[in-house]
Amino acid sequence: MTPAWWTLLAASRSLRRAPGFACTAALLLGLGIGAVTAMFTVVDHVFLRPLPYPDAERLLRVSGSQSYPAVQDLQEIRSVEAWAAASIDYAHLTGAGDPLRIGQARVTDGFLTFFGAQPAKGRPLSSSDYQAADVVVLSYAAWQRIWGGSDDVVGRTITIDGAPVVVAGILAASFTPPEALLDGRTVDVWRPVDRADPDLGDRYSRSLVAAGRLASGATLEDARREASELAERRAREFPEIYIRRDGTVVELPIMSLHEATIGSAGERLLPAGVAVLLLLLVACVNVAHLFLARALGRSREMAVRRALGAASPAIAGQPSWKASW
Numbered sequence: 220m221t222p223a224w225w226t227l228l229a230a231s232r233s234l235r236r237a238p239g240f241a242c243t244a245a246l247l248l249g250l251g252i253g254a255v256t257a258m259f260t261v262v263d264h265v266f267l268r269p270l271p272y273p274d275a276e277r278l279l280r281v282s283g284s285q286s287y288p289a290v291q292d293l294q295e296i297r298s299v300e301a302w303a304a305a306s307i308d309y310a311h312l313t314g315a316g317d318p319l320r321i322g323q324a325r326v327t328d329g330f331l332t333f334f335g336a337q338p339a340k341g342r343p344l345s346s347s348d349y350q351a352a353d354v355v356v357l358s359y360a361a362w363q364r365i366w367g368g369s370d371d372v373v374g375r376t377i378t379i380d381g382a383p384v385v386v387a388g389i390l391a392a393s394f395t396p397p398e399a400l401l402d403g404r405t406v407d408v409w410r411p412v413d414r415a416d417p418d419l420g421d422r423y424s425r426s427l428v429a430a431g432r433l434a435s436g437a438t439l440e441d442a443r444r445e446a447s448e449l450a451e452r453r454a455r456e457f458p459e460i461y462i463r464r465d466g467t468v469v470e471l472p473i474m475s476l477h478e479a480t481i482g483s484a485g486e487r488l489l490p491a492g493v494a495v496l497l498l499l500l501v502a503c504v505n506v507a508h509l510f511l512a513r514a515l516g517r518s519r520e521m522a523v524r525r526a527l528g529a530a531s532p533a534i535a536g537q538p539s540w541k542a543s544w
Contacts, residue, residue, distance in 0.1 A: 237513070240509060240513055243509060244506050244509055244510075247502040247505050247506050247509075248502060248503075248506055250498070250502055251498055251499035251500075251501075251502030251503065252499070254495045254498050254499065255495055255496070255498075255499050257495075258491065258492055258495040269477070270397075270476060270477055270480060271335070271395050272333075272334050272335050272397070272476075273334075273335045274432055275476070275477070276477075277432050277433040278430060278431070278432055278433075278475070278476035278477075279299070279430065279431050279432075279433065279439060279442060279473050279474065279475055279476055280399050280400065280428070280429070280430045280431075280473070280474055280475075280476045280479040281293070281428075281429045281430070281431070281446070281471055281472070281473055282471075282472040282473070282474065282479075283425075283428075283472070284306075284425040284426055284427060284428060285304065285425055285427050285428070285429050286421065286422045286423065286424050286425050286426075286427065287304075287412065287419045287420065287424075287427060288420060288422050289422065289425070289427075289453075290302065290304045290327065290427050290429050292449060292453060293429060293431065293446075293449070293471075295445075295449055296431070296442060296445040296446060296449060297434070297445065298433060298434055298437035298438075298441035298442045298445055299431040299432065299433055299434060299437070299442055299445075300431075300432055300433070300434040300435075301329070301333060301431065301432045302327070302429055302430070302431045302432075303326070303327055303329060303330040303333040303334070303429070303430050303431075304326070304327045304330070304400075304427040304428060304429040304430070305324050305325065305326040305327070305330055305400050305401065305427065305428060306324070306325050306412075306426040306427045306428070307322060307323070307324045307325075307401050307402065307404055307406060308322075308323060308325075308426075309321065309322055309323070310322075310323045310379050310380045310408070311379070311380055311381075312365070312377065312378070312379055312407075313378045313379075313381070314377060314378045315365055315366065315377065316365075319365065321361065321365075321379075321407040321408060322404055322405045322406050322407050322408075323355075323379065323406065323407065323408045323409075323410060324396075324401060324406045324408075324409050324410070325410055325411065325412045325413065326344070326409055326410070326411065326412065327412055327427075328344075328346050328349055328411070328412075329346075330344075330409075331343045331344055331356070331390070331409065333430070333432070334394075334396075334397055335394075336390050336391070336394045337390070337391045337393075337394065338356070338388040338389060338390060338391065339359060339388075339389045339390060339391040339392065340370070340372075340373050340388055340389040341356070341373035341374075341386070341387050341388025341389055342387055342388045343356060343387070343388055343390075344356055344387065344409065344410075344411055348387065348411050349411040349412065349414060350414075352410065352411045352412070352413040352414065352415065353382070353383070353384050353385060354384060354385050354386075354387045354410070354411065355377070355379070355384045355385070355386055355387065355408045355409065355410040356386070356387055356388045356389065356390060356408070356409045356410070357372065357386060357388070357389045357390070357407070357408055357409075358389075358390055358394075358396075358405075358406055358407055358408070358409070359389060359390055359391060359392040359394070360392075360405075360407075361407035361408065362389045365407075372386050372389065373386055373387070373388060373389065374386065379408065379410075384410065390409070397430065397476070397480070398480055399428075399430070399476055399479035399480040399482075400428045400429075400430055401428075402428075412427075422457060422460050423460065430476055439473065439474075439475060442473050443473050446470075446471040446472075446473050447470065447471070449471060450468055450469065450470050450471045451468060454468040454469065
């Protein structure tokens with residue numbers, strides 16, 4: 220038998236003679252390592268992994284709510300190649316059993332494609348759907364929850380807020396709605412912005428949250444500089460809307476979509492991470508104390524081994540009697 224196997228055999232015999240020590244040490248280390256692993260998993264999902272959208276590192280968000288004309292103004296920012304905006308509210312679905320209160324998102328043309336949404340059945344919203352705005356796309360969860368995954372939902376006419384709309388498709392289950400634009404609320408149906416709505420052209424009606432994709436080679440600072448210039452221009456054109464009572468201009472703050480999605484989570488996770496590291500430190504200190512107490516209890520045994528001629532490496536490694544003496 221090799222020295223390594225002799226060492227493992229001696230260690231297992233030693234642990235069997237003191238099961239309380241072995242179990243306590245394993246429990247303390249397991250608690251500390253498990254807590255750190257769980258915290259790292261959360262940090263990995265929240266901070267380290269990119270958002271599940273095409274060109275996620277180039278996506279940005281405009282802080283605050285915007286009117287539809289204000290979203291159109293954003294097209295003047297040349298460092299951003301594409302824009303998408305959405306507003307979310309609640310609606311009532313009838314004709315599918317008991318009346319249900321559902322979440323609906325009204326989105327601008329190309330919104331779902333902007334975030335890489337793919338249909339599981341049917342098709343996504345197209346530009347032609349914005350003419351009458353009488354077409355919707357269901358989320359996968361709503362399709363399963365409300366219609367039980369029925370295959371004949373696509374093409375069916377349903378009633379939302381008393382108006383008939385046609386189901387054009389069902390989004391894939393893998394699609395993750397952008398929380399930073401939807402305020403973390405659940406969306407059951409996606410539908411086009413209703414261009415016939417008289418309130419849509421009102422600059423006072425601010426219900427849309429906008430996201431953009433930086434042009435190739437452009438930086439976030441470029442977009443911020445152009446957004447500041449745009450804010451100054453629209454303040455001159457519409458001072459009654461974009462100039463506050465104190466005389467300051469209503470800005471267009473821009474941040475990365477990743478930063479907007481994380482929000483204040485970083486501030487909440489930092490104390491939790493420090494607490495977990497302290498827990499691991501306490502666990503390691505407690506285990507060290509256990510080993511110290513065990514070493515003190517075996518000091519007489521070690522003295523006898525030393526007197527019989529055992530070398531220091533042999534005593535530290537605790538190999539077999541054959542290898543030690």
